[in-house]
Amino acid sequence: MTDGNGTVALAFSGGLDTTVCVPLLEEEYGYDEVIGVTVDVGQPAAEFEEAEETAAALDLEHHIVDATEAFADLCLRSVQANADYQGYPLGTALARPVIAEAILGVAEELGCSGIAHGCTGKGNDQLRFEAVWRDSDLEVIAPIRELGLTREWENEYAAEKNLPVEGGDGGRYSIDANLWSRSIEGSELEDPATIPEDDIYEWTENPSGKESELIEIEFDGGIPVAIDGDDQDPVALIEEVNDRAGAHGVGRTDMMEDRMLGLKVRENYEHPAATVLLTAHEALEGLVLTQEERQFKTGIDQRWSEKAYEGLVDAPLVDALEGFIGSTQERVTGTVTIKVEGGHCRAVARESEYAVYSESAASFNEEAVTGSITQEDATGVAKYHGFQSRLANRVLEKARASASEQAVTDGGAASDTCE
Numbered sequence: 001m002t003d004g005n006g007t008v009a010l011a012f013s014g015g016l017d018t019t020v021c022v023p024l025l026e027e028e029y030g031y032d033e034v035i036g037v038t039v040d041v042g043q044p045a046a047e048f049e050e051a052e053e054t055a056a057a058l059d060l061e062h063h064i065v066d067a068t069e070a071f072a073d074l075c076l077r078s079v080q081a082n083a084d085y086q087g088y089p090l091g092t093a094l095a096r097p098v099i100a101e102a103i104l105g106v107a108e109e110l111g112c113s114g115i116a117h118g119c120t121g122k123g124n125d126q127l128r129f130e131a132v133w134r135d136s137d138l139e140v141i142a143p144i145r146e147l148g149l150t151r152e153w154e155n156e157y158a159a160e161k162n163l164p165v166e167g168g169d170g171g172r173y174s175i176d177a178n179l180w181s182r183s184i185e186g187s188e189l190e191d192p193a194t195i196p197e198d199d200i201y202e203w204t205e206n207p208s209g210k211e212s213e214l215i216e217i218e219f220d221g222g223i224p225v226a227i228d229g230d231d232q233d234p235v236a237l238i239e240e241v242n243d244r245a246g247a248h249g250v251g252r253t254d255m256m257e258d259r260m261l262g263l264k265v266r267e268n269y270e271h272p273a274a275t276v277l278l279t280a281h282e283a284l285e286g287l288v289l290t291q292e293e294r295q296f297k298t299g300i301d302q303r304w305s306e307k308a309y310e311g312l313v314d315a316p317l318v319d320a321l322e323g324f325i326g327s328t329q330e331r332v333t334g335t336v337t338i339k340v341e342g343g344h345c346r347a348v349a350r351e352s353e354y355a356v357y358s359e360s361a362a363s364f365n366e367e368a369v370t371g372s373i374t375q376e377d378a379t380g381v382a383k384y385h386g387f388q389s390r391l392a393n394r395v396l397e398k399a400r401a402s403a404s405e406q407a408v409t410d411g412g413a414a415s416d417t418c419e
Contacts, residue, residue, distance in 0.1 A: 012036030042179025091181025128311025212341030222329030283347030
């Protein structure tokens with residue numbers, strides 16, 4: 001712990017954890033001043049209002065940093081890598097490095113000597129924040145983790161200090177929302193056997209009775225750039241797809257997630273735009289990339305996703321992975337039409353000048369095809385296809401038959417000896 005006489009920048013949401021951190025940083029860590037920093041990555045406006053109200057009640061200097069464009073760019077960059085973790089699109093994981101960088105920028109600009117967060121010692125976010133901050137000269141402080149605090153203790157402390165702890169969603173769940181995803185956890189949802197009520201969702205509607213809708217997405221170099229022929233900036237594009245796909249219930253995930261520390265947790269997510277854009281991107285890659293490229297890229301994408309989940313999108317390995325990803329994305333340009341209905345989405349059409357596809361070669365109605373290849377040319381291939389496997393099976397059958405005959409002979413000889 002420090003002897004004080006300094007200023008600390010705190011990642012501030014206005015919720016219980018970060019509100020409690022304000023007096024703790026002064027009393028337990030000896031800091032003279034705490035500065036709250038809230039970073040905008042597409043949260044609901046109400047969250048900023050609550051954070052400002054809580055900061056005012058605490059007489060806390062409060063800064064709001066707009067990082068929505070930087071975050072949107074990272075989200076669309078993740079589309080190039082078909083990024084997901086254990087089956088859900090990365091959301092919170094992508095946001096944390098962006099938030100951490102923004103807070104660090106404020107801390108350094110204001111000459112702070114410390115930087116702090118309100119994460120517990122059981123989650124992922126502590127690692128994602130500190131991966132960015134520990135490359136600076138600032139003291140990194142995690143009061144909730146370092147003091148071993150529980151929610152019960154925090155509530156009692158807040159009541160004792162008369163702290164304003166009405167910030168956050170005000171409900172029984174822990175909710176984290178940004179431009180790309182919304183997570184819901186805690187309370188009865190911690191029991192994997194509990195079936196969630198529909199009221200936990202805000203971005204996705206019950207799709208019952210809704211007519212299907214088509215959404216045409218245009219890509220340029222693997223990045224979605226237009227919806228139904230209308231060019232849009234990344235933030236607006238994600239927001240529109242969120243609204244349109246969410247109206248059909250697209251983008252809900254209920255899963256058991258393996259955190260970095262090894263804990264298994266139950267998570268519920270909403271991510272309409274991410275689901276649609278990732279589906280469209282994979283459909284376009286299926287049209288323009290060769291079979292070998294697609295197979296190899298699957299492993300590259302998975303490794304990129306793992307590093308992103310860890311909050312290490314600036315790692316040298318990620319830069320190297322993106323070298324390969326970037327070379328493939330040069331041809332991922334074209335349009336994909338997605339059909340959204342009944343809580344699901346699927347690609348129903350795709351088009352690109354880079355398509356690795358010949359209609360005449362694939363058609364059942366064409367006799368002579370590209371390069372003067374005919375159906376009869378496949379006869380030789382068909383003879384060789386599976387030849388090794390067939391040969392190996394015959395050899396194995398012969399060996400088994402021989403062993404069986406030998407066993408019968410040996411059994412008869414043993415019987416003669418006994419007589």
